[in-house]
Each structure stands twice: as structure tokens, then as C-alpha cells.
Amino acid sequence: MFDVTIIGAGVIGASVASYLSKYQLRVVVLERENDVACGTSKANTGLVHAGYDTHAGTVKAAMNVRGNQLYEAESKRLKFPFRKIGSLVVALNDEEYEVVESLFENGKVLGIEGLEILDGNAVKAMEPSITAEPVGALFAPTAGITEPWEVTMAYMEHAMDNGVALKLNYAVSQIQKTSDGFLINDEIETKLIVNCAGVHADDLYGMVTETPEFKIIPRRGQYYLLDKETEGFVNHTIFPTPTKMGKGIVVAPTIDGNILVGPDSEDLPQSMKEATETTRENLTALKENAAHMCGNIPFHLNITNFSGMRAEPDTGDFIIEMSKVDGFVNVAGIKSPGLSSAPAIAERVEGIVKQAFVSLLPNEDYVDTRRERIKFNHLDEAAQAALMRKDPRYGRIICRCEMITEGEIVDAIHRNCGGRTLNGIKRRVRPGAGRCQGGFCGPRVMEILSRELNLPLTAIVQEGKDAYILTKETKVEEEA
Amino acid sequence: MSAYDLVVIGGGPAGLAAAVEAYDNGVESILIIERDRELGGILMQCIHNGFGLHHFKEELTGPAYAERFINMLKAKGIDYKIDTMVAEITKDKRIKTMSASDGITWVQAKAIVLAMGCRERTRGAISIPGSRPAGVFTAGTAQRYINMEGYMVGERVFILGSGDIGLIMARRMTLEGAKVLGVAEIMPHSNGLTRNIVQCLDDFEIPLYLSHTIIDIRGKDRLTGITIAQVDEKMQPIEGTEEAIECDTLLLSVGLIPENEISRALGVAIDPRTKGPRVNQYMETSLEGVFACGNVVHVHDLVDYVTEESIRAGRNAAAFIKGRQFKAVEAYTMTTPGEGIGYIVPQEICEQSAAETVTLLFRVKKTYKNARINVFGDGEKIKSLKKMHLAPGEMERVDLKLEKVYQQLTVEVEA
Structure with missing residues (x-):
């Protein structure tokens, strides 16, 4: 019997798990994919929003503002990358300028620090890559960037370090209400369920009630990710003026030095929650739309395209509450700014869980921090040399685009919440995330995974559990 | 810090030929630095024949071609380090290397030959839309898995791009028992050698779709299918010409890019047309005493031509070491x-x-x-x-x- 079962190991499920690991609670996280951060958490813009565009009084506003305030400390505590680079919402005409002014006023009401309205010249001086003629812009210095999957992994690893269990490849297909909680798939008993199922949160909720109060609309956004050669093309996150479909197409630096362009915004039918493909029409339109703001985006340096599905609730606001089904907590409709809000949401869920259990004792072995990943390429030469003397695997470069060593890959496999797939390793330590997209290092990473996990090469997958890469050993050579 | 007269970055065909030739021109203090676990570069995975017709006047496989140079290298006692990455080169010709066996070392050179070869363009570089399943490989990576690691990558194969590697892989996959369903080429002509079209496609009745490209990739975990379409003169897909093809493997042979990250960091001038260093007829780059040859300069179609160019680089690097100044x-x-x-x-x-x-x-x-x-x-x-x-x-x-x-x-x- 578990005390709490968290369903979904995206950034929300993981952060909730991490916050609950402070207590003497038996917590398990169920994830249908073979890794954490496999849904929206791996395919978004990686922004920590300032919060000026969320309406005062909404749950979303409270979470975004609080989340933004927590991020810096969280990033230091759990060793994930975060940089406050500031964002600009650029108005290209008087009408848009009015929106910018209203965002400024709204931000002041929410208590967001440092907001400033800049004139067109100041905007151009700040970001010369803007080729449009801005009337002005809202500058939000507290906006930041992070690596969304690493945030997720940091939380999950921290949770596991403190005793939380993670079950991967575990899809929830049915939930029964019992006298003292729930029975999941006829095998897992739990007192409480925290629904962090992202775009599927409504489906999951539908397993315990015939009258769910919300629906999740899958809203797809597509992206271009440009080579690191483009670093410095823009130095702040550049938004157009928002519309009711969202914040608009962003041109933004990533924490790793790439430039990200996207997302567009497309509401899909309920049946298409898994449709995370890119489409020719949208990619073409995305390019054209982005060019309204920055006319010279070096799209020829594109290294990959991807799309993410945002969980748009039909209620318009985040849903974070004990539902009408006693013991079933919904954390649903966490679209943007979900990543920004994650620590605040975890805090709120912690409060809900504390209320549900009469008395909670602290976890006496609790450790507040997480062991930092070594980023070999970021160390100075003396530190590199010292590391190599201790473990020569840090001297062997496996990924030459990103200068990733074998030592880093081995560590990423064996930590809690370790990588088990080619893409899992790529997200943790970046081999394959660079310009060759794994062409050279792929076979080496496969070999390391196979050796460290004691699995045949044919059992190593790229991403999902059926994403096999190699089929069989070749026959003995007979080629003429 | 150790010191050599000549340091060659890369132990593929270009680096090997340059080193051997420099030695034959009187420079004995030479070090080759290779990041892979053996010398020979991409030749080692090119187990088909057709190499050496110009240089050796006979037909060799890739590994056999490389072996000739490796044997010469060993006979001359030229130093080399494998499994070693060059992390940095300074303008005063100090080279920082890293390896599991030696950690970080610095080498001082009098002259340098850049011979890092090239890499393959990827799906992202041409923005093929669709899902992102396993089973989409660059042709060279698939070639490595099959020929070096000894594993097959799939059963029903489609190939985009009719460059030589794509053509060679069409034959190779067929010989390994896979069904190669076709090769699409966006241009109205192939970019591969005529002999490869005949020997790798025609002989196996593999259709070549000219003026075609891939407009969709399907499959969640593993590739399940693609859609190809004909393109107009502006390379835009023509509506109504779409054809869905079921396959589990897609190989991309959509071009090669010289690998010049180290050259750029060093400050060598790069030609935007070739994406390789600008060189003079002595294969000297914009930096005095820094030479370059092979696919790092421009992508060659035959290794024999790489060898010829690299011999020139090696000979002139030797002349430079002995005091000749090409830029004077x-x-x-x-x-x-x-x-x-x-x-x-x-x-x-x-x-x-x-x-x-x-x-x-x-x-x-x-x-x-x-x-x-x-x-x-x-x-x-x-x-x-x-x-x-x-x-x-x-x-x-x-x-x-x-x-x-x-x-x-x-x-x-x-x-």
C-alpha cells in the first residue's frame, strides 16, 4: 500500500514527488513511457516566464509569479541550469503597444519586479536582430531560461534519492475506488492519487468520475532548433505581442547556446494527443511568421525540428485541487507557464497532501540537494586533468560536437533516474544533441549503454520501448 | 609539452597521405592524432571496392586502401595517437589533446596539417517534417553499424539522396537481405558517380526517383512509413504526386559538410562555398604553416583525389618546415x-x-x-x-x- 501515487513523470509529477519526499510517506510515481520528461516536458521552449501576462486572481498567476521567484534557489539546490536573461514583448504597432502597456500594468499588480517599457530604439539597440520596426516593448528582467528535461530529472532523481519509487513503462488503464483509497490496474493500492498526467489528465480523471469538470485540449506547437553557431543571434527571449492563442512565436536563446524558434499554436482534436509530429505546412508558416520580427534568422543552420503538445484546459486556468473524488488530487491543465510554475505547484500540492494526512512526520534521512552532474567541457584544465586522473573515462570524448566524455555518460546511466535509452542519454548529457545529431557518437553511446546495462545492442532503444535501432547481427561476410 | 615538426590532425586517408609524403620529403618528426580507435577514417567502413584505381592503378576496398598507407606509416616509424581528441589548437601551433590513456597533453608543432574530414548532413538540416521515430539514419552511420559493428539496421529501406554513400548503401542493404524500396533525389539528376548508379541501383532493379523528396515521416517508436512527392523546379512538392511507402528504415544521404569546428576556433579563414578552409595551391590555409587537405577542405568524390591533394599538403608542409615561406x-x-x-x-x-x-x-x-x-x-x-x-x-x-x-x-x- 502506497500513501501517494503520482501518475505522470513530467516536470509536474517529478517536482511533486520531490516535495513529498520530505515526509515519511510511501510515494510511487507511475510513468507510461520508459523515461521521465517524455511528454510536454521534453518539447517546450524552456522558458521561466516572469508572469506579467497571467491575470491577477487566477491560480496560474499565483503559480507563475511564485514559481519564478523560487527558480533561482531551486536551480542551485538541485543543480539544474537556469539563467535570468530577461524577455521582451515587442509591439509593432499602436494597438500592440496598448497590449504591452496593459501587460505592464498587470505585471505591477502581480508584484513582478523590474518591469520596464522600452521605446523602439532601445529595443533595436538591445536586439539588433529584430528587423521589424518596434513601437516599444515590455522588458521583464526576471524572465529566464532553463533545460526543461533536466529540471524534471533533477526533481525525480532528488525524489528517488529520498526514497520515492519510480515505475517506468507503466500505463494506468483503470482505477477503482476502495474503502481507504484506490486500486490501480488491479495491483497497486494507494491512499492518494496525484494526477499529473499532462494532456491525458482528463482521461485519467475520467477513470474515477463520470462527470469530469474539465477537458484537456491538445495544443500543438512546432519548433526549429538552430546550431550553436547561431549563439548570440538574440540574447533575450523575444516575444511578439500575445494573442488569445498564446504567447506567440518566440525567438530565444537556449541554455545550451542554441537559438530556438517557435512554437506555433494549433488546437487538435482529443484523439490527437499523441500527434507530436511536425508538418510541412506549419514549419513553412512558422518560418514566415518568425520573419515578421527577425527577418534574418539563419534557418539554414537548423539542426532539428520538433513539436510539443500543451495541455490546454477548457476552463482556462490551472487546476490544482483535491477533486470531488476524495483522495484524488488533480494537477491538470498545466500548459505554459507550467515549467515556470513547477516548484510553486509542487509546494501547493504538498499543502494539499499535508491536509489529507492527519499527521505527517518528516523523512529523517532527507537530503535537500542533489549531486551535481559533471560537465567536463565547462571545467578548467586543472579540474579536467584532476578528474581524468581519478577516472580516465573522463578523458575519452564520445561526442565531439558537444565534447561529452564517457565518464559523464556512465554517470548519467547509473544515477537514480538514470538514462536507459539513446535519447535519454542525449537529454541528460547531450551526446547527439549537437550538429551531427548523433551520427558519430550514436554507435559509441549504444555500446556504452549495452555494456553498462548488460543488455545486447539490439535491446537498446532510441526513445519509446519499441524504438529499436538495430535488428540483428549481420550474417558472416560473403559479399563478392 | 612534447614537440614535433609536423602534427597531422586526423588519421584518415588525407592525414595518412600527408604524413607519409612529409616523411618522404625529409621531415621525420611527425605525429598523427586520430580520435577513433584505429587509423583509416571512414575508409574502414567502406568495405566495397572501387578505391585506388587512380592512385594505385588497381581496385581496392576501403580498408585495403587505408592499410597501404598505414603500412607505409608504420614502416617509417611515424608516431600516431589513436582514441585521442584534439580539443584546441592555438595560433602559435600548440595542440591540446585529450585521451583516456594520457589525459590532457600539449604538443608544440612547427607546421600543422588539418585533415579532419567531413560529417553527414542530417534530417534536421533539411527539415523533413513528421514524427521522430528510430530507424532514420544517415547513410554513413548505418554503414558503420553494418560494416563495423556487425548489426543490421532494418528490413524495408528507403533512401533519400543519391549521393555515393546512399547508392553504396542501397546495394549493401540489399546484399544483407533487406528490401531497398527506392532512392529519391530532389534534383533532376543524381549527385553520385555514374558507375555507382549502374552497379548499386540498376543492377539490383532499385528505382531512382529523380525530382522527388520526402514530405512526411511516420511512426511513434520505430519508423513505419514515409510519403514521397515529386518536386517542381523550385523544389516544392507537387500536390497530387504524393506516394505513401511502408518502410522501417530511412537512410539519408543528403550531403557532407567539412568538419571545421577546430579550424574556425583556430581562426583559419573559411570559404562559405566549400565550408572548408581557404587554401592556396600549396594547401596552406590563411594561417602560415597551417595546411589542410582532403574532405575538410572540400568534399571529394574519390579517395584517390583526396590522396593526391594530401600528398601536395604533406610535401609543402615539409618544405615549410625546412624554411620555405609560401606567403612571402x-x-x-x-x-x-x-x-x-x-x-x-x-x-x-x-x-x-x-x-x-x-x-x-x-x-x-x-x-x-x-x-x-x-x-x-x-x-x-x-x-x-x-x-x-x-x-x-x-x-x-x-x-x-x-x-x-x-x-x-x-x-x-x-x-
Whole structure:
């Protein structure tokens, strides 16, 4: 019997798990994919929003503002990358300028620090890559960037370090209400369920009630990710003026030095929650739309395209509450700014869980921090040399685009919440995330995974559990 | 810090030939640094034959071609380090290397030859839309899995791009028992060698779809299918020509890019046309004493040509070490691609004498039949060659004996 079962190991499920690991609670996280951060958490813009565009009084506003305030400390505590680079919402005409002014006023009401309205010249001086003629812009210095999957992994690893269990490849297909909680798939008993199922949160909720109060609309956004050669093309996150479909197409630096362009915004039918493909029409339109703001985006340096599905609730606001089904907590409709809000949401869920259990004792072995990943390429030469003397695997470069060593890959496999797939390793330590997209290092990473996990090469997958890469050993050579 | 007269970055065919030739020209203190676990570079995974017809006058497999140079290297006692990455090169020719066995080391060189080769363009570079399943490989990576690691990558295969690696892999996959369903090429002509089209596609009845591209990729975990479509003159898919193809493997052979991250960081001038270092006819880059050769300079179609160019680099690097200064001349000639020409190597000629043959290597931008290649020196036609057939996939050359100093040499196609 578990005390709490968290369903979904995206950034929300993981952060909730991490916050609950402070207590003497038996917590398990169920994830249908073979890794954490496999849904929206791996395919978004990686922004920590300032919060000026969320309406005062909404749950979303409270979470975004609080989340933004927590991020810096969280990033230091759990060793994930975060940089406050500031964002600009650029108005290209008087009408848009009015929106910018209203965002400024709204931000002041929410208590967001440092907001400033800049004139067109100041905007151009700040970001010369803007080729449009801005009337002005809202500058939000507290906006930041992070690596969304690493945030997720940091939380999950921290949770596991403190005793939380993670079950991967575990899809929830049915939930029964019992006298003292729930029975999941006829095998897992739990007192409480925290629904962090992202775009599927409504489906999951539908397993315990015939009258769910919300629906999740899958809203797809597509992206271009440009080579690191483009670093410095823009130095702040550049938004157009928002519309009711969202914040608009962003041109933004990533924490790793790439430039990200996207997302567009497309509401899909309920049946298409898994449709995370890119489409020719949208990619073409995305390019054209982005060019309204920055006319010279070096799209020829594109290294990959991807799309993410945002969980748009039909209620318009985040849903974070004990539902009408006693013991079933919904954390649903966490679209943007979900990543920004994650620590605040975890805090709120912690409060809900504390209320549900009469008395909670602290976890006496609790450790507040997480062991930092070594980023070999970021160390100075003396530190590199010292590391190599201790473990020569840090001297062997496996990924030459990103200068990733074998030592880093081995560590990423064996930590809690370790990588088990080619893409899992790529997200943790970046081999394959660079310009060759794994062409050279792929076979080496496969070999390391196979050796460290004691699995045949044919059992190593790229991403999902059926994403096999190699089929069989070749026959003995007979080629003429 | 150790010191060598010559340090060669990369132990593929270019680096090997440059090192051997430098040795034969009197420089014995040479170090080759190779990041892979053996010398030979990409040749080691090219187990088909067809290598060496020009250089050795016989047909060899890739590994056999490499082995000849590796044997020469070993016979001469030239030093090499494998499983070693070059992390940095400084302008005063100090080279930082890293390896599991030796940690970080610095090597001082008198001259450097850059021979890092090239990498494959990926799906992202051409933005093929669709899902992102396993089973989409660059052709060279698939070749490595099959020929080096000994594993098959799939059963029903489609190939995008009719460059040589794609064509070779069409045959290779077929011989390994896979069904190769076709090769699509966005251009109206193949970029591969004619002999490869005949021997790798025609002989196995593999269809070549010219003026076609892939407009969709399907499959959640593993590839389940693609959609191809015909393209118009602007390379845009034509509606109504879409064809869905079920396959579990897609190989991409959509071009090669010289690998010049180290060169750029070092400050070597790069030609935006070749994406390789600008060189003079001695294969010296914009930095004195830093030479470059092979696919790091421009992508070659035959390894024999890589060898020829690398011999030139090795010989001149040796001459430099012995005191010859190629940049100590006043007159420079720039080479300029004219009508129909994509690029020219060398980009500059820094000394001209009628006694010396200057070889211009270049590619045309499209196919021509019965055309002429004209070379102009400051507007004056100095050479004209008749060509039955010109194609972007086949590198062209003109050998010149320059009798006077021109400021500009222009090469043009006369259709």
C-alpha cells in the first residue's frame, strides 16, 4: 500500500514527488513511457516566464509569479541550469503597444519586479536582430531560461534519492475506488492519487468520475532548433505581442547556446494527443511568421525540428485541487507557464497532501540537494586533468560536437533516474544533441549503454520501448 | 609539452597521405592524432571496392586502401595517437589533446596539417517534417553499424539522396537481405558517380526517383512509413504526386559538410562555398604553416583525389618546415567561380611560375552536355576544354601553367 501515487513523470509529477519526499510517506510515481520528461516536458521552449501576462486572481498567476521567484534557489539546490536573461514583448504597432502597456500594468499588480517599457530604439539597440520596426516593448528582467528535461530529472532523481519509487513503462488503464483509497490496474493500492498526467489528465480523471469538470485540449506547437553557431543571434527571449492563442512565436536563446524558434499554436482534436509530429505546412508558416520580427534568422543552420503538445484546459486556468473524488488530487491543465510554475505547484500540492494526512512526520534521512552532474567541457584544465586522473573515462570524448566524455555518460546511466535509452542519454548529457545529431557518437553511446546495462545492442532503444535501432547481427561476410 | 615538426590532425586517408609524403620529403618528426580507435577514417567502413584505381592503378576496398598507407606509416616509424581528441589548437601551433590513456597533453608543432574530414548532413538540416521515430539514419552511420559493428539496421529501406554513400548503401542493404524500396533525389539528376548508379541501383532493379523528396515521416517508436512527392523546379512538392511507402528504415544521404569546428576556433579563414578552409595551391590555409587537405577542405568524390591533394599538403608542409615561406610573395591571384561553377579550390594562388603546374579543382552547379570549361586570367581566355558531360556529382579539374601574374582567375561553363 502506497500513501501517494503520482501518475505522470513530467516536470509536474517529478517536482511533486520531490516535495513529498520530505515526509515519511510511501510515494510511487507511475510513468507510461520508459523515461521521465517524455511528454510536454521534453518539447517546450524552456522558458521561466516572469508572469506579467497571467491575470491577477487566477491560480496560474499565483503559480507563475511564485514559481519564478523560487527558480533561482531551486536551480542551485538541485543543480539544474537556469539563467535570468530577461524577455521582451515587442509591439509593432499602436494597438500592440496598448497590449504591452496593459501587460505592464498587470505585471505591477502581480508584484513582478523590474518591469520596464522600452521605446523602439532601445529595443533595436538591445536586439539588433529584430528587423521589424518596434513601437516599444515590455522588458521583464526576471524572465529566464532553463533545460526543461533536466529540471524534471533533477526533481525525480532528488525524489528517488529520498526514497520515492519510480515505475517506468507503466500505463494506468483503470482505477477503482476502495474503502481507504484506490486500486490501480488491479495491483497497486494507494491512499492518494496525484494526477499529473499532462494532456491525458482528463482521461485519467475520467477513470474515477463520470462527470469530469474539465477537458484537456491538445495544443500543438512546432519548433526549429538552430546550431550553436547561431549563439548570440538574440540574447533575450523575444516575444511578439500575445494573442488569445498564446504567447506567440518566440525567438530565444537556449541554455545550451542554441537559438530556438517557435512554437506555433494549433488546437487538435482529443484523439490527437499523441500527434507530436511536425508538418510541412506549419514549419513553412512558422518560418514566415518568425520573419515578421527577425527577418534574418539563419534557418539554414537548423539542426532539428520538433513539436510539443500543451495541455490546454477548457476552463482556462490551472487546476490544482483535491477533486470531488476524495483522495484524488488533480494537477491538470498545466500548459505554459507550467515549467515556470513547477516548484510553486509542487509546494501547493504538498499543502494539499499535508491536509489529507492527519499527521505527517518528516523523512529523517532527507537530503535537500542533489549531486551535481559533471560537465567536463565547462571545467578548467586543472579540474579536467584532476578528474581524468581519478577516472580516465573522463578523458575519452564520445561526442565531439558537444565534447561529452564517457565518464559523464556512465554517470548519467547509473544515477537514480538514470538514462536507459539513446535519447535519454542525449537529454541528460547531450551526446547527439549537437550538429551531427548523433551520427558519430550514436554507435559509441549504444555500446556504452549495452555494456553498462548488460543488455545486447539490439535491446537498446532510441526513445519509446519499441524504438529499436538495430535488428540483428549481420550474417558472416560473403559479399563478392 | 612534447614537440614535433609536423602534427597531422586526423588519421584518415588525407592525414595518412600527408604524413607519409612529409616523411618522404625529409621531415621525420611527425605525429598523427586520430580520435577513433584505429587509423583509416571512414575508409574502414567502406568495405566495397572501387578505391585506388587512380592512385594505385588497381581496385581496392576501403580498408585495403587505408592499410597501404598505414603500412607505409608504420614502416617509417611515424608516431600516431589513436582514441585521442584534439580539443584546441592555438595560433602559435600548440595542440591540446585529450585521451583516456594520457589525459590532457600539449604538443608544440612547427607546421600543422588539418585533415579532419567531413560529417553527414542530417534530417534536421533539411527539415523533413513528421514524427521522430528510430530507424532514420544517415547513410554513413548505418554503414558503420553494418560494416563495423556487425548489426543490421532494418528490413524495408528507403533512401533519400543519391549521393555515393546512399547508392553504396542501397546495394549493401540489399546484399544483407533487406528490401531497398527506392532512392529519391530532389534534383533532376543524381549527385553520385555514374558507375555507382549502374552497379548499386540498376543492377539490383532499385528505382531512382529523380525530382522527388520526402514530405512526411511516420511512426511513434520505430519508423513505419514515409510519403514521397515529386518536386517542381523550385523544389516544392507537387500536390497530387504524393506516394505513401511502408518502410522501417530511412537512410539519408543528403550531403557532407567539412568538419571545421577546430579550424574556425583556430581562426583559419573559411570559404562559405566549400565550408572548408581557404587554401592556396600549396594547401596552406590563411594561417602560415597551417595546411589542410582532403574532405575538410572540400568534399571529394574519390579517395584517390583526396590522396593526391594530401600528398601536395604533406610535401609543402615539409618544405615549410625546412624554411620555405609560401606567403612571402607579393602577388596573389584570387580564383573566382564564374557562370555555372559552384566553387574552386585553391581559392588563391600565391606565387606563379610557368615551371609549376597549378591544379584548379571545382564543381559545376548543374548537369551539362557538350559544354566547354573556360578559364580566364583577368578577362583573357587562357584555357578552354571541351566536356561531353558535366555533373555536380563529379569534381572537375584544370591543370594550368601560368605564364604571367594575373590578379584574378575565373572559371566558367560555356553551355
